[in-house]
Amino acid sequence: MAPVQTAHHRILLKLSGEALMGDDAYGINHATIQRIVGEIAEVTRLGVELAVVIGGGNIFRGVAGGSVGMDRATADYMGMLATVMNALALADTMNKAGLTARVMSAIAIEQVVEPYVRPKALQYLEEGKVVVFAAGTGNPFFTTDTAAALRGAEIGADVVLKATKVDGVYTADPKKDPTATRYHRISFDEAMARNLGIMDATAFALCRDQKLPIKVFSIFKAGALRRVVLGEDEGTLVHV
Numbered sequence: 289m290a291p292v293q294t295a296h297h298r299i300l301l302k303l304s305g306e307a308l309m310g311d312d313a314y315g316i317n318h319a320t321i322q323r324i325v326g327e328i329a330e331v332t333r334l335g336v337e338l339a340v341v342i343g344g345g346n347i348f349r350g351v352a353g354g355s356v357g358m359d360r361a362t363a364d365y366m367g368m369l370a371t372v373m374n375a376l377a378l379a380d381t382m383n384k385a386g387l388t389a390r391v392m393s394a395i396a397i398e399q400v401v402e403p404y405v406r407p408k409a410l411q412y413l414e415e416g417k418v419v420v421f422a423a424g425t426g427n428p429f430f431t432t433d434t435a436a437a438l439r440g441a442e443i444g445a446d447v448v449l450k451a452t453k454v455d456g457v458y459t460a461d462p463k464k465d466p467t468a469t470r471y472h473r474i475s476f477d478e479a480m481a482r483n484l485g486i487m488d489a490t491a492f493a494l495c496r497d498q499k500l501p502i503k504v505f506s507i508f509k510a511g512a513l514r515r516v517v518l519g520e521d522e523g524t525l526v527h528v
């Protein structure tokens with residue numbers, strides 16, 4: 289059988305923490321994480337190199353902690369630790385599904401996970417391992433979307449895939465405005481000028497400056513990740 293032609297060679301996949309909740313109120317839903325790992329396994333079988341940045345919103349968000357009077361930086365460190373828990377769960381599920389996954393953390397917790405070292409991450413990717421980047425950027429006041437942009441640029445990914453709760457970028461937040469319509473593609477400058485809330489401005493600006501396109505698509509839609517990897521019409525492309 290001839291190899292399938294993919295649209296991308298090396299991918300940075302940003303998975304929202306909330307994607308792991310499934311229908312639960314918080315935490316990690318077993319069936320949901322297995323389904324997501326199944327989809328990841330399917331695209332790695334196509335021969336693409338894949339790294340993941342995982343969020344933490346299913347366990348803790350710094351903004352929420354800050355809003356109830358906690359010191360914002362402390363709350364953000366808690367948020368980053370939440371992403372480490374998700375990363376461990378994700379890598380464990382991947383390893384059980386027959387993939388070889390490695391977690392690398394932006395914060396040193398050496399008894400638990402290895403630290404992020406760029407050449408090591410590149411080596412793992414070249415070996416066909418899935419690298420799960422934990423603890424975001426390692427800095428408070430940032431998001432895991434910005435971590436995805438940063439790690440995506442560092443590893444030379446050819447696209448950042450944002451797998452989220454909505455199926456693309458809309459003219460307004462579709463959860464609040466039912467009349468909002470979806471863009472097929474939109475430039476970074478327009479997305480930033482229109483202040484479209486799908487990603488924070490820091491993440492957008494970093495990807496724009498590095499000429500790293502972003503594809504936004506739904507994590508709930510079965511087969512969407514594969515379709516994106518094959519370059520089929522799915523979600524919204526944010527381009528330079």
Ligand SMILES: Nc1ncnc2c1ncn2[C@@H]1O[C@H](COP(=O)(O)OP(=O)(O)O)[C@@H](O)[C@H]1O
Nearest residue numbers: 304452453454456457458460461463484485486
């Ligand atoms: N213009 C927009 N287009 C699409 N989604 C938007 C837009 N503005 C705000 N959103 C909201 O952004 C959310 C995704 O962002 P975020 O909560 O940061 O996701 P994640 O948890 O995947 O990082 C969507 O659930 C959607 O409700």
Ligand SMILES: O=c1ccn([C@@H]2O[C@H](COP(=O)(O)OP(=O)(O)O)[C@@H](O)[C@H]2O)c(=O)[nH]1
Nearest residue numbers: 305343344345350364367424425430431432
């Ligand atoms: O570089 C980073 C990445 C994340 N966080 C904290 O970790 C939380 C979880 O990440 P995020 O909200 O981006 O997760 P997601 O929305 O993807 O579930 C954030 O709210 C922040 O408090 C941070 O401080 N710095």
